[in-house]
Amino acid sequence: MGIKWHKFALKTVVLGLIAFLVFGPLSSVILWSIAIKWYWPHVWPQEIGLAYWKQALGLQRDWAIAAVSIWEAFRNSMIIAFIATCTTMGLAIPAAYALARFKLPIKPLFLLLFLMPKVFPQQPIFVNLLPSFTRWGLAGTLPGVIIIHILVCLLFGIWITTSAFKAIPESLEEAAWSVGATKWQTFWHILMPLAAPGLLVSTIFVFVTSLTEFTGTFFIGLPFITTLPMLLYSASGYNMQFASVLALVLLVPSLLFMVLTERIFRPEYLGAVGR
Amino acid sequence: MPGVKLSEVTKRYGKITAVDHLSLTVHDQEMVSLLGPSGCGKTTTLRCVAGFVIPDEGKIFIGDQEVTRVPPEKRDIGFVFQNFALWPHMTVHQNLAFGLRLRKVPKSQIKRRVQEALALVRMEGMEDRYPRQLSGGQQQRVALARALVLQPRVLLLDEPLSNLDAKLREEMRFEIRELQRKLKITAIYVTHDQAEALVLSDRIAILNHGKIEQIGTPEEIYQRPVSKFVASFVGICSFIQAQVIKLSSDGAVLSTEDGLVISTKRTDLTLGQSVTLAIRPEFAEVFFSRPANDVNVFPAQVARFAYLGDNVDCWLKVGQWDLRIRLPAFRAISAGQQVWVHLIPEKIIIISEEK
Numbered sequence: 001m002g003i004k005w006h007k008f009a010l011k012t013v014v015l016g017l018i019a020f021l022v023f024g025p026l027s028s029v030i031l032w033s034i035a036i037k038w039y040w041p042h043v044w045p046q047e048i049g050l051a052y053w054k055q056a057l058g059l060q061r062d063w064a065i066a067a068v069s070i071w072e073a074f075r076n077s078m079i080i081a082f083i084a085t086c087t088t089m090g091l092a093i094p095a096a097y098a099l100a101r102f103k104l105p106i107k108p109l110f111l112l113l114f115l116m117p118k119v120f121p122q123q124p125i126f127v128n129l130l131p132s133f134t135r136w137g138l139a140g141t142l143p144g145v146i147i148i149h150i151l152v153c154l155l156f157g158i159w160i161t162t163s164a165f166k167a168i169p170e171s172l173e174e175a176a177w178s179v180g181a182t183k184w185q186t187f188w189h190i191l192m193p194l195a196a197p198g199l200l201v202s203t204i205f206v207f208v209t210s211l212t213e214f215t216g217t218f219f220i221g222l223p224f225i226t227t228l229p230m231l232l233y234s235a236s237g238y239n240m241q242f243a244s245v246l247a248l249v250l251l252v253p254s255l256l257f258m259v260l261t262e263r264i265f266r267p268e269y270l271g272a273v274g275r
Numbered sequence: 276m277p278g279v280k281l282s283e284v285t286k287r288y289g290k291i292t293a294v295d296h297l298s299l300t301v302h303d304q305e306m307v308s309l310l311g312p313s314g315c316g317k318t319t320t321l322r323c324v325a326g327f328v329i330p331d332e333g334k335i336f337i338g339d340q341e342v343t344r345v346p347p348e349k350r351d352i353g354f355v356f357q358n359f360a361l362w363p364h365m366t367v368h369q370n371l372a373f374g375l376r377l378r379k380v381p382k383s384q385i386k387r388r389v390q391e392a393l394a395l396v397r398m399e400g401m402e403d404r405y406p407r408q409l410s411g412g413q414q415q416r417v418a419l420a421r422a423l424v425l426q427p428r429v430l431l432l433d434e435p436l437s438n439l440d441a442k443l444r445e446e447m448r449f450e451i452r453e454l455q456r457k458l459k460i461t462a463i464y465v466t467h468d469q470a471e472a473l474v475l476s477d478r479i480a481i482l483n484h485g486k487i488e489q490i491g492t493p494e495e496i497y498q499r500p501v502s503k504f505v506a507s508f509v510g511i512c513s514f515i516q517a518q519v520i521k522l523s524s525d526g527a528v529l530s531t532e533d534g535l536v537i538s539t540k541r542t543d544l545t546l547g548q549s550v551t552l553a554i555r556p557e558f559a560e561v562f563f564s565r566p567a568n569d570v571n572v573f574p575a576q577v578a579r580f581a582y583l584g585d586n587v588d589c590w591l592k593v594g595q596w597d598l599r600i601r602l603p604a605f606r607a608i609s610a611g612q613q614v615w616v617h618l619i620p621e622k623i624i625i626i627s628e629e630k
Contacts, residue, residue, distance in 0.1 A: 171360035174327050175418075177347040178354035179374030179425060189373065193364045 033244035052241040056249070067242040070231060070249060077227040078253065080142065081210040084149035088206050091150075092157035093199070097191075099158070100165035114155045122152075126219035133220055140224035148216035153206045160205060164198020165191070208254050278303045278461055279324060279429055284333035286319050293319040294330065295485035306455050306462040307490075308472035310508070311482035317465045318433055320482070324463060325431050326350050337428055350429075353422030357434040359414040361406040367393070367417050368402035374425045392424035393417075395454060412443045419451070423458065430455070430462040436471060448474045469509045473497070481505045503626060506553040512624075513598045515552040519544045526620065533594040538571055538620050544627070553624035556601040560617040561591075563606070571618040577610055591616060 032038070033052060035045035054060040058069035099107060126148070130139060138144030168191065176186040192199075214229045222230065228250050235242040279301040286294040294316045301307045309317040322328040324335060326347030335343045342350050361370050371389040380388070393399050396416035406414055415435055422430060432451070436444045452475050455462050466472050472479045473493045480490040481504070489496060489505045500506035503514060517529035517537060526540040529550065537552065544550065566572055575591040575598065587608065591598040593616060600616070602608065 169358065169360065171356045171358055172362060174325070174347070175354065175356060175360040175362070175421075176373070177327070178325060178352055179421065180348045180351075180377050181373070182346075182348055185377060190362055194362075 029244045029247050032240045033248055035241060052245050056242065056245045066239050067235075067245065068231075070228065070246065073226045073228050073231045074249065076142070076225060077211055077229075080146050080149055080227065081207055081253070083146050084153055084210040085203060085207045087146070088150050088153040088157045088210075089161075089199070089203055091154060092161045092202065092206075096158050096161035097165050097187075099162045101170070114158060118155060122215045123219075126216050130219055139220055140222070142225060145217050145221040145225050145227075148220050149210045149213050152213055152216055153209050156209060157202055157206045160202035161195075161199060164195045164202065167198065168194050204254070204257060207257060211250065211253060278305065278338070279463065280336040281320070281324070282334045282336075284320065284323055284330045284335060286316075286323060286328060286330045292485050294323065296333070297482075297485065297487060298333075299480060299487060299490070301461055301463060304459045304461055305477045306452070306464060306475060308464045308466055308476040308479045309482055310466055310469060310472040310479050312508070313467060315482040316485035317467075317482045319485075321431055321433055321463055321465045324429070325352055325354050351425075351427050353425060353427035353430045355415070355418050355422050355430070355432040355435045357437055359406070359411075359418045359438070361414055361418055361421070363406050365405075366402065367398070367404050367406070367409075370406070370417060371421050371424045374421070378425075388424055392420040395423060395458075396420045396450075411439050412447065415439065415447070419454070423454070423460075428461065430460050432462065432464045434466055435464075437466070437468070444468075444471070451475060473509070479509075481508060498624070500553065500624060500626065503551055503553070506624065506626065511556055511599055513554045513596070515554065515593075515596045515598075517550060517552055519546055519548045519550065522546055531594065531596070535573055535594050535596075537618060537623070539623050539625060540620050541625050544625070548627065551626040552618075553626055554598060554618060555622075555624070556599060558619055558622040558624075559598065559600050560619065561589075561600060561602060562615040562617065565615055566617065568617070571620055572615055573618075575614050575616045577608055577612045577614060579610055580608060 031045065034048045034050060036049045036051055037047040038045035051060070051062065051065050052067050055062060055065045055067040056070045058071055098104065099110070104110070129148075133139040133144050138147065172190055172194065173186050176190045177183075181189065212229055213227075214233065217225065217227050217230060218233075221227065228246060232243055232246040232250070235246060237243075279299075281297055281299045284294055284297045285292065297316070297320060299307070299320075309320060311317045319328055323330050324337075326342065326345060329344060333343070334341055337350060337352070362373070365373065368389055371392055372385050375385045375388060389402065390399065393401065396419050398413065398416050398420060401409070401413070401417070406417070409417065415438075419435070435451070436447050439447065448471055451464075455475075464472070464475055466475075476493060478490055478492055479496050481488045481496065483504050489501045491499075496505065496509050500509065500512075506512040506514075515531060515535070515537070517531045517535075519527050520530045520536075521528035522542075522544065524542065526538060526542055527544045529537045529539060529552070531537070539552075561575075562572075573593050575593045578590040578592045578597070580587050580589040580602075582604065584604065586604050587602040587606070589600050589602050589608070591600060591614065598616065608614075
């Protein structure tokens with residue numbers, strides 16, 4: 001009895017702590033997004049309302065409320081994230097398969113190449129890229145930002161996808177060949193369904209990375225291309241209400257993405273992620 | 276159904292030669308085992324036949340067709356893997372139907388053929404199960420059915436029973452053998468388990484260092500091994516080094532360094548030749564008191580023994596030589612006990628390796 005009680009207490013404390021760490025900041029953000037007036041030393045907002053939400057969603061225009069319509073930034077973010085994710089995964093899947101299956105002499109070099117932007121601070125790289133992008137007419141354009149996002153995402157994409165392919169025993173492919181499946185048929189009918197959980201994780205990761213990418217967009221995209229993180233940056237610090245609204249909006253696509261994929265994929269696929 | 280022929284097949288991995296100029300003919304409807312220790316090249320050889328590995332040199336034929344560079348999917352083979360290699364996202368039915376679907380077999384026929392194949396391995400009614408819902412033995416039956424459902428020209432088995440427990444393994448040996456006979460299919464079976472090879476095969480090829488040391492029927496391999504390696508790999512065997520000291524029409528007489536004089540029935544030896552005597556447990560008789568006959572009878576000491584239930588596995592010291600024999604379990608023995616051992620002249624194996 002005594003042991004059970006201790007266990008229960010410990011569980012409660014740990015769960016409470018986790019809940020606090022996750023939902024504490026989140027509830028604060030939610031509270032801030034509806035606070036019209038909230039000055040120190042008040043514990044709760046003095047005045048609450050949806051003014052910042054309405055302004056951000058373009059439902060009202062009031063000069064007294066420091067928020068702008070987020071629709072353009074939202075649209076930009078979604079277009080960029082969508083195209084960057086599709087392209088990245090399109091490149092990452094064949095590259096990862098090659099890395100997972102073939103003994104390539106250049107393999108370490110290849111991985112190093114993709115590690116480079118992560119080893120060095122990103123700022124000097126992007127600053128150096130800016131003149132080239134300007135020369136090619138890519139600076140300040142959607143394609144330019146998409147290219148930067150692909151560069152940033154490719155590392156994660158290839159990395160996670162490679163381990164997804166590595167986790168599949170080669171004998172499963174060989175078995176497919178032995179019953180007459182070509183390399184291509186094996187890829188579609190055996191490899192892709194089995195790698196699905198890993199690909200899913202990889203895709204979500206890439207999508208979220210692109211959605212929240214800041215540095216590259218800042219150097220290459222501004223002032224003509226504004227994404228949600230750009231807006232968030234300019235709002236943060238002095239305008240907690242608008243920043244909170246943006247933070248919550250940024251959460252929405254990721255949550256939708258996860259719910260959607262959970263619906264599409266069978267639970268056993270997702271269950272295999274942890275293997 | 277055609278046989279398989281390997282001619283001078285060589286495969287190197289860096290500096291290691293996995294398969295070394297190996298030639299082998301498997302006749303139509305024959306089951307040949309490749310038997311050897313790990314790293315002997317038996318699996319690589321099999322994978323060359325399957326097309327998973329392309330040899331550096333040599334040629335491979337299935338029937339009259341050279342397949343050395345033909346991709347695996349065009350070889351018309353069935354392969355059974357050690358780890359079963361069932362596709363986990365497909366049901367048993369889908370696993371078996373996959374190859375048939377690729378061949379555009381009509382749906383009604385697919386259903387019939389899948390059921391026939393499952394009946395062969397006694398797995399009827401399991402069509403809708405997923406591999407993870409089956410036991411190891413059941414998974415391997417399904418894997419076997421998957422290989423057989425396409426009626427391949429050759430069946431290749433890569434240690435298919437080594438992931439199963441001992442009892443099941445023994446059962447499955449006979450089942451695989453009966454299936455192969457019934458379907459009259461040419462088969463190559465890779466194993467490191469000598470008992471499996473003895474039960475299953477028409478012929479056994481003993482591999483060592485990428486080469487075939489000996490190929491023959493199970494009886495030939497067991498009774499007339501050509502080398503110490505073969506003799507010790509298949510069955511239990513003790514060895515005694517000796518020299519030929521006398522020749523007669525009756526057989527050669529040999530002597531060891533420490534003065535044991537052993538008569539044999541071999542007449543094809545030359546005087547002074549060094550040979551190895553290979554003695555299987557059943558080639559020696561043990562007496563607990565000195566027997567009347569004194570030809571090939573030597574005093575011996577029990578060095579150690581292990582009780583095995585139906586008999587006693589016993590190591591004797593004869594002069595400087597170790598001799599492993601079997602004693603009936605009802606005789607009480609003790610370590611250090613004095614016994615007499617009779618080496619039966621007709622049965623002694625003489626290996627005249629040039630090494």
